[in-house]
Amino acid sequence: xxxxxxxxxxxxxxxxxxxxxxxxxxxxxxxxxxxxxxxxxxxxxxxxxxxxxxxxxxxxxxxxxxxxxxxxxxxxxxxxxxxxxxxxxxxxxxxxxxxxxxxxxxxxxxxxxxxxxxxxxxxxxxxxxxxxxxxxxx
Numbered sequence: 487x488x489x490x491x492x493x494x495x496x497x498x499x500x501x502x503x504x505x506x507x508x509x510x511x512x513x514x515x516x517x518x519x520x521x522x523x524x525x526x527x528x529x530x531x532x533x534x535x536x537x538x539x540x541x542x543x544x545x546x547x548x549x550x551x552x553x554x555x556x557x558x559x560x561x562x563x564x565x566x567x568x569x570x571x572x573x574x575x576x577x578x579x580x581x582x583x584x585x586x587x588x589x590x591x592x593x594x595x596x597x598x599x600x601x602x603x604x605x606x607x608x609x610x611x612x613x614x615x616x617x618x619x620x621x622x623x624x
Contacts, residue, residue, distance in 0.1 A: 559609065
């Protein structure tokens with residue numbers, strides 16, 4: 487059985503709906519194109535059938551799902567989004583005095599009108615605290 491990587495499963499996810507066309511020529515062309523993609527990956531239609539027979543939790547991620555589960559970071563959040571997440575953290579427990587002061591300071595900073603109020607170091611520290619608290623990968 488060939489391995490169906492996330493990039494291959496993403497391509498297949500885009501191509502498979504085209505098999506539902508009411509035009510026979512499109513269906514045949516799509517099936518042939520899928521066959522070429524599979525062959526290029528060292529896989530076959532049997533691998534697709536085996537993949538579809540797996541429970542959803544055991545199926546490999548598509549590239550989009552893999553990208554959406556990529557690491558969380560405060561650096562990509564708007565100030566309002568970051569402030570909401572800091573407030574969630576402050577509502578939690580288990581923070582030492584320094585962490586609670588830091589979170590409080592960051593919440594106050596993020597209430598301001600600055601476009602990008604967080605420094606890279608502050609964003610990294612918040613990301614580390616967030617990931618540790620929620621058990622997400624940094």
